[in-house]
Amino acid sequence: MSSAEIAVRVFRKLESEDLRVLHVIEAAMSKREFVPKELIAKFTEFNLEETAFRLSRLDKFRLIHRMKGAHVGYTLNYAGYDCLAINALVKAGVLEAFGKSLGVGKEADVYDALDPKGQRIAIKFHRLGRISFRQTMRKRSYTTVHTSWLFQSRLAAQKEFEALKLVFQHGVAVPTPISQNRHVLVMGMIEGALLAEYKGISEPTKVIKEIFRSVRKAYLNAGVIHADLSEYNVILNPNMHILIIDWPQYVTKKHPNAQQLLTRDIKNILRFFKRKHRLQVKLKEALAYVTGVGKMAITIL
Secondary structure, three states: OOHHHHHHHHHHHOOHHHHHHHHHHHHHOOOOOOEOHHHHHHHHOOOHHHHHHHHHHHHHOOOEEEEOOOOOEEEEOHHHHHHHHHHHHHHOOOOOEEEEEEEEOOOEEEEEEEOOOOOEEEEEEEOHHHOOHHHHHHHOOOOOOOOOHHHHHHHHHHHHHHHHHHHHOOOOOOOOEEEEEOOEEEEEOOOOEEHHHOOOOOOHHHHHHHHHHHHHHHHHOOOEEOOOOOOOOEEEOOOOOEEEOOOOOOEEOOOOOHHHHHHHHHHHHHHHHHHHHOEEOOHHHHHHHHOOOOOOOOEEO
16 A cells, blocks of 8 residues: 555544644654654643654554664654645645545656545655665756655655646646645646557657647747656547646756757657657757757658
């Protein structure tokens, strides 16, 4: 069972006192790895007996981790962090109920959900601890020092929300950005499947053109490059329209490696359509089209 599944199952069982303990542990983790019971009691203003009871409940719900040894202390795990974010989103009137899981990946869990008006939304829980620290440092430009996985995931969610707001207003085909709290991102409904999961596409020429139109709008109008684009972060819905997802690695045109990253994004898409759908586009032409200095011709092999 994933951390998000645990959080979704137990959230409604939590009492205000439980959430208060989680908040205190979260705040104290900014200065220490494990938080002693006495410190939790001090800041919750619970006596030690009540504090021990609440910690026992949270441990039973699998929302915290208890360090045993010469010193005893507590820390949040992802499920506990999830519950704090869910609580904040519920209180803000953004989230009402969870539906089914839309996907579990190396770096995120995504759920179908409903807002208080009954409209479908998507909830993305960032999970950077699923890949190694070295990979995270190498791939994620916003991670420059060794920080906790929870904080790294929070930074990822903040950066992705920032990217979505930037490109959405310029007509790029992305999920609608709605809200963000901690490591959790709330977006408009996502329907369809990853481009990589389709066995066949009825109109591949139309799809590749739509992808590159969005890449062009992001570059020319928003000044943004996805920087991790491939068939694994393009959603194709049943109407054969696309959404480009997973933006926490985005860079601006001013980034020193901007052209290298843009070229890599375009190569990934060209390689996929050539291999799976026998479409040929010259890299030079695709780059010219995206950067607004030329046209792009598509050849069927």
